[in-house]
Amino acid sequence: xxxxxxxxxxxxxxxxxxxxxxxxxxxxxxxxxxxxxxxxxxxxxxxxxxxxxxxxxxxxxxxxxxxxxxxxxxxxxxxxxxxxxxxxxxxxxxxxxxxxxxxxxxxxxxxxxxxxxxxxxxxxxxxxxxxxxxxxxxxxxxxxxxxxxxxxxxxxxxxxxxxxxxxxxxxxxxxxxxxxxxxxxxxxxxxxxxxxxxxxxxxxxxxxxxxxxxxxxxxxxxxxxxxxxxxxxxxxxxxxxxxxxxxxxxxxxxxxxxxxxxxxxxxxxxxxxxxxxxxxxxxxxxxxxxxxxxxxxxxxxxxxxxxxxxxxxxxxxxxxxxxxxxxxxxxxxxxxxxxxxxxxxxxxxxxxxxxxxxxxxxxxxxxxxxxxxxxxxxxxxxxxxxxxxxxxxxxxxxxxxxxxxxxxxxxxxxxxxxxxxxxxxxxxxxxxxxxxxxxxxxxxxxxxxxxxxxxxxxx
Numbered sequence: 001x002x003x004x005x006x007x008x009x010x011x012x013x014x015x016x017x018x019x020x021x022x023x024x025x026x027x028x029x030x031x032x033x034x035x036x037x038x039x040x041x042x043x044x045x046x047x048x049x050x051x052x053x054x055x056x057x058x059x060x061x062x063x064x065x066x067x068x069x070x071x072x073x074x075x076x077x078x079x080x081x082x083x084x085x086x087x088x089x090x091x092x093x094x095x096x097x098x099x100x101x102x103x104x105x106x107x108x109x110x111x112x113x114x115x116x117x118x119x120x121x122x123x124x125x126x127x128x129x130x131x132x133x134x135x136x137x138x139x140x141x142x143x144x145x146x147x148x149x150x151x152x153x154x155x156x157x158x159x160x161x162x163x164x165x166x167x168x169x170x171x172x173x174x175x176x177x178x179x180x181x182x183x184x185x186x187x188x189x190x191x192x193x194x195x196x197x198x199x200x201x202x203x204x205x206x207x208x209x210x211x212x213x214x215x216x217x218x219x220x221x222x223x224x225x226x227x228x229x230x231x232x233x234x235x236x237x238x239x240x241x242x243x244x245x246x247x248x249x250x251x252x253x254x255x256x257x258x259x260x261x262x263x264x265x266x267x268x269x270x271x272x273x274x275x276x277x278x279x280x281x282x283x284x285x286x287x288x289x290x291x292x293x294x295x296x297x298x299x300x301x302x303x304x305x306x307x308x309x310x311x312x313x314x315x316x317x318x319x320x321x322x323x324x325x326x327x328x329x330x331x332x333x334x335x336x337x338x339x340x341x342x343x344x345x346x347x348x349x350x351x352x353x354x355x356x357x358x359x360x361x362x363x364x365x366x367x368x369x370x371x372x373x374x375x376x377x378x379x380x381x382x383x384x385x386x387x388x389x390x391x392x393x394x395x396x397x398x399x400x401x402x403x404x405x406x407x408x409x410x411x412x413x414x415x416x417x418x419x420x421x422x423x424x425x426x427x428x429x430x431x432x433x434x435x436x437x438x439x440x441x442x443x444x445x446x447x448x449x450x451x452x453x454x455x456x457x458x459x
Contacts, residue, residue, distance in 0.1 A: 006062035006096075008033035008135075009040075011086075012149065013079050014069025016205050016241070016412070018102060019149060020158040022067050025128060026147035028137045036061060038149060062096040063135065064089070068104035070175060073343045079104045080116075087118040099123070101131050103175050126161075126177055145193050151395055153436035154201035154411055155194045159187055159225065163207035165244065167271075168282045168350040169314060169342060172207055179208070181216045188228050195234035198436065201393060202235055203410060208244045210252065223251030230261040236438065237393070239410055241267040245293055246284045257301045263407040264301050267336075269309040272317070273328035280316035280354060287328070294332055305408045307336035312370060313363035314342040315354035322366050329373055335381045336414055337374045341367050375448045382415070382446035389442045389456055392417050397431040404441065404453070415449040417441065423455045434458070 008029060012022040026035055064086045068079035079102075089095040097120040105112050106124035113122050123131040129139035148155055162177040163170075191202060204226075206212060213221025222240075229238055238261050240252070245268055255262045272278050273287045298304050310325065317325075329337065341363040344356045392404035395411065402419040409415055419441055421431050441453035 005032065005034045007036050007060070008063040008065060009036040009038060009061055010065045010067055010149075011038060011082060012067045013082060014067070014071065014075055014103065016156040016203065017158050017207070018067050018069065020146075020156050020205070021102075021125075021128070023146040023149055023155075025065075025132070026149070027145045028132055028140065029135060030147055032135070032137050033063065035147065060094055060096065061089075064095045064098050065135075066098070066100045066102070068100060068102035070102070070104035070107040071171065072340065072345065076104060083116055083119060087116060090118065097121070099131070099134070101125065101128070107171065107175050125175060146190070146197075148194075148197065148199075150411070151436065152198045153393060153395075154203065155199045156203045156205050157187065157191060157194070157229075158182070158205050159209060159212050159222075160206040164211065165208060165284075166282055166349065168280060168354065169311065169345065169348055171345045171348055174347060176207065179211055179215055181212050181214070181221075183216060184221065184225050184228055187225060188232065191229050191232050191235065195232050198234075200235065200436065200438070201237040201239070201411075202229060203239050203241055204229075205241045208242060209240055210243045210247075210249055220247070220249045223249055223255050226252065226255045226259065226262050230259055236261060237263055237407060239263040239265045239267075239407075241410070243268045245270060245290055248293055248297075253297055253300050256304065263305075264303050265305045265307070265407060265410065266297065267307040267410065271309065271311050272314065272321075272325060274317070274321035274324045277314055277317050277321050277325075280350075281311075281314060282349060287324075291328075291331075305335045306332070307338075307410070307414070308332075308334050310337065310339045310370065311342050312339060312366040313358040315350055315356060315358070317342075317358065317366075326370065326373060329370065329377070333377050333381070334374070335378070335408065337378070338413070339367055339370050339374075379446065379448045382448070382451055385443045385451065386446055387443065389440060390417075390453075391438055392419070392441050392453070393438050394419075394434045394436060396435055397421075402431060402434060402455075404439075415451065417443070417451045417453050419453045419455055421455075425455050425458055429458070 010022045010026060012019050066083055069075040083100055086095055086098045090098050099121045100119050101123035103125045105122045121134055132139040160179055160181045162179045163173050164179040210222055213219055226238060243266060256264050270290055271281055273290060275287050344351045390406045392406045394402050394404050396403045404417040404419055437459060440457040442456050443451050443453050445452035
């Protein structure tokens with residue numbers, strides 16, 4: 001008689017790169033455990049249910065595996081709170097073992113076991129072999145596929161690990177280590193496997209995607225990789241995230257302009273525009289370089305959608321530098337923009353050398369002013385799309401509405417296109433069957449974030 005498998009779940013915190021790590025681990029753990037989906041245990045409703053479970057209850061989890069983030073203060077706090085919640089469930093008998101890995105435990109390998117001794121085991125973020133062995137699985141990464149935790153029609157593809165940059169505020173290099181590119185042939189094999197599972201959209205991610213290939217091929221090879229990925233049958237959309245502006249590869253711009261599978265969409269965290277602040281950040285670019293890059297990209301790629309991230313309150317940012325940043329946002333008119341308030345992270349260059357002189361209330365004021373400005377820009381960009389007919393992919397069917405995205409929206413970070421199902425085209429069609437399909441809609445309304453649309457054609 002076969003033994004009943006223990007029940008295991010991974011809770012993934014932080015960025016999409018962590019999610020890819022979790023999915024690779026799940027593929028290696030699934031032969032040994034019954035995998036419990038994250039949304040069946042990690043939600044508040046599941047927490048309420050699990051708190052009442054006894055040690056002998058069939059709903060009990062044997063292993064709770066937590067993939068942590070340790071990038072900035074808010075992320076660290078979220079990770080610690082999540083660990084403490086699962087420790088409480090362990091005390092209540094709803095969870096057997098609590099096992100923690102990822103960036104937080106890599107960064108604080110000495111401190112965390114003393115801080116939360118109830119955790120059964122701690123592992124880092126660079127080498128998953130010890131974690132797999134602890135859980136009784138073989139660390140056969142070459143053969144690893146992916147157990148997707150995203151909807152089955154899109155997946156993140158992590159093309160490298162670590163970072164060789166030394167931005168003043170960033171802890172990633174000493175958490176994740178040096179930049180290591182994954183060979184093109186391995187990425188193509190992984191993407192083919194994802195396509196065989198039904199994936200139509202790949203989101204290319206890394207700490208710095210435009211640095212890809214320098215260590216392996218002694219050249220920037222992202223454009224070459226995009227061309228190889230686009231040849232895979234079943235992959236329809238490819239979009240790029242986390243691109244550094246310094247020495248931006250021209251062939252990547254060419255791919256966005258000419259390759260029908262590569263979305264005219266670029267996530268390029270710029271952080272600031274003031275030369276004084278960029279120097280303090282150790283970004284290696286100037287404001288003039290940044291402006292020229294944006295001008296060149298928009299000229300070469302018609303309809304390009306730019307997403308960026310900015311930091312307010314970094315040491316060296318006074319009122320003059322902040323006003324320059326606001327002027328830049330008005331000028332660049334980014335379709336998508338996120339922002340962070342600077343937080344001093346121990347071990348970074350800024351923490352060692354640049355006093356954090358901007359008061360918290362001033363950081364909040366600047367953040368609010370920046371996001372208020374961007375809100376109006378985003379609404380105007382969305383309103384300009386009203387009346388246009390666009391291809392969209394259906395992410396879900398919820399509360400009588402098809403939740404969709406076009407090539408201009410990336411999953412999990414951008415707005416959505418909401419499509420009602422009161423259409424003759426859908427007569428006799430189960431809307432749930434449309435999830436993962438690419439359909440054509442006409443945009444009928446817009447706000448700061450989301451759009452509304454009507455179906456024009458199916459499939």
